[in-house]
Amino acid sequence: xxxxxxxxxxxxxxxxxxxxxxxxxxxxxxxxxxxxxxxxxxxxxxxxxxxxxxxxxxxxxxxxxxxxxxxxxxxxxxxxxxxxxxxxxxxxxxxxxxxxxxxxxxxxxxxxxxxxxxxxxxxxxxxxxxxxxxxxxxxxxxxxxxxxxxxxxxxxxxxxxxxxxxxxxxxxxxxxxxxxxxxxxxxxxxxxxxxxxxxxxxxxxxxxxxxxxxxxxxxxxxxxxxxxxxxxxxxxxxxxxxxxxxxxxxxxxxxxxxxxxxxxxxxxxxxxxxxxxxxxxxxxxxxxxxxxxxxxxxxxxxxxxxxxxxxxxxxxxxxxxxxxxxxxxxxxxxxxxxxxxxxxxxxxxxxxxxxxxxxxxxxxxxxxxxxxxxxxxxxxxxxxxxxxxxxxxxxxxxxxxxxxxxxxxx
Numbered sequence: 001x002x003x004x005x006x007x008x009x010x011x012x013x014x015x016x017x018x019x020x021x022x023x024x025x026x027x028x029x030x031x032x033x034x035x036x037x038x039x040x041x042x043x044x045x046x047x048x049x050x051x052x053x054x055x056x057x058x059x060x061x062x063x064x065x066x067x068x069x070x071x072x073x074x075x076x077x078x079x080x081x082x083x084x085x086x087x088x089x090x091x092x093x094x095x096x097x098x099x100x101x102x103x104x105x106x107x108x109x110x111x112x113x114x115x116x117x118x119x120x121x122x123x124x125x126x127x128x129x130x131x132x133x134x135x136x137x138x139x140x141x142x143x144x145x146x147x148x149x150x151x152x153x154x155x156x157x158x159x160x161x162x163x164x165x166x167x168x169x170x171x172x173x174x175x176x177x178x179x180x181x182x183x184x185x186x187x188x189x190x191x192x193x194x195x196x197x198x199x200x201x202x203x204x205x206x207x208x209x210x211x212x213x214x215x216x217x218x219x220x221x222x223x224x225x226x227x228x229x230x231x232x233x234x235x236x237x238x239x240x241x242x243x244x245x246x247x248x249x250x251x252x253x254x255x256x257x258x259x260x261x262x263x264x265x266x267x268x269x270x271x272x273x274x275x276x277x278x279x280x281x282x283x284x285x286x287x288x289x290x291x292x293x294x295x296x297x298x299x300x301x302x303x304x305x306x307x308x309x310x311x312x313x314x315x316x317x318x319x320x321x322x323x324x325x326x327x328x329x330x331x332x333x334x335x336x337x338x339x340x341x342x343x344x345x346x347x348x349x350x351x352x353x354x355x356x357x358x359x360x361x362x363x364x365x366x367x368x369x370x371x372x373x374x375x376x377x378x379x380x381x382x383x384x385x386x387x388x389x390x391x392x393x394x395x396x397x398x399x400x401x402x403x404x405x406x407x408x409x410x
Contacts, residue, residue, distance in 0.1 A: 038088040100393025111389035121152035163396030165207035212239025214391030232347040236278035328363030
């Protein structure tokens with residue numbers, strides 16, 4: 001069974017959040033109010049094609065549960081100027097906070113949002129080690145959350161959920177990390193540690209999935225139902241959205257684009273295998289090759305390698321050109337497999353500029369099945385770690401919403 005993004009989610013007890021039909025209707029109404037802002041019951045009924053009686057019943061339960069509130073005439077921007085003002089509903093956004101956390105190789109970025117996705121606090125924390133013990137990371141997350149609230153001058157008592165994005169093979173449902181470059185060990189049952197050390201339900205996912213969710217909600221994929229997001233940083237990730245829903249695979253750790261094989265017995269990858277795409281395209285692979293073929297000190301960063309190629313360094317240019325050829329072949333395979341509306345290449349500018357050249361796009365065109373239809377849209381989106389954290393927070397809001405509506409039935 002493909003694990004869809006809005007039906008079952010683990011929380012601090014380790015059990016999935018299974019929503020029955022009534023709870024799913026509450027969740028749909030809650031999300032409709034979030035999308036519309038201030039919405040009347042008539043607006044909600046029309047948008048969701050529900051009866052007026054159903055909307056009245058559901059919104060009453062959401063109000064009783066402290067999730068939404070009625071808006072007074074003076075608060076509603078679209079309130080009628082004459083006659084009896086129309087009553088609208090809005091989220092009680094300030095009562096619940098959700099933290100999104102992106103763990104990268106050297107930095108942990110935290111973004112805390114209220115229930116209506118407005119920023120409460122943000123913080124970037126340098127990590128002393130690129131790989132660490134699982135418990136050490138969880139303790140670092142707890143301390144960083146405390147610091148973020150302290151700097152924002154507010155209490156953490158409203159923190160209702162924490163969503164964490166990690167690179168690697170992550171089973172979001174079981175909270176098992178099969179492998180991640182963040183950890184010094186494999187097969188980490190992270191859920192137990194999150195429950196032990198964090199103050200509220202915590203949710204875990206592959207970081208590329210979180211970027212895909214952010215692109216879907218407020219990025220380059222708004223309004224699209226079938227799209228792919230390729231993330232390029234230390235490694236190479238992939239988020240797949242089909243029919244408007246995130247696809248994870250049977251074991252919850254599919255879409256490992258960076259570990260598709262592009263060379264038989266090729267370069268060693270950080271995952272332990274050989275010939276993976278990210279061994280040629282990710283920062284780790286590029287810098288390893290530069291160290292082996294040029295000098296360990298000559299190009300210490302990808303930005304320096306790119307600048308070296310621009311300045312005429314022949315071997316630096318060759319490394320980047322071959323990375324582009326490998327990447328173009330990989331994109332062509334994605335198009336042949338998924339036929340997406342759009343592919344979004346997301347990452348820091350200095351890491352991905354060479355992956356969107358005309359040579360790369362031509363390589364893609366040459367390797368896809370030819371049909372009489374437009375070439376899929378391929379876009380670059382320069383992300384920083386804060387935007388990755390925003391994707392995590394957006395996913396966290398979905399999880400907390402599901403948990404809160406489930407609690408109304410208990």
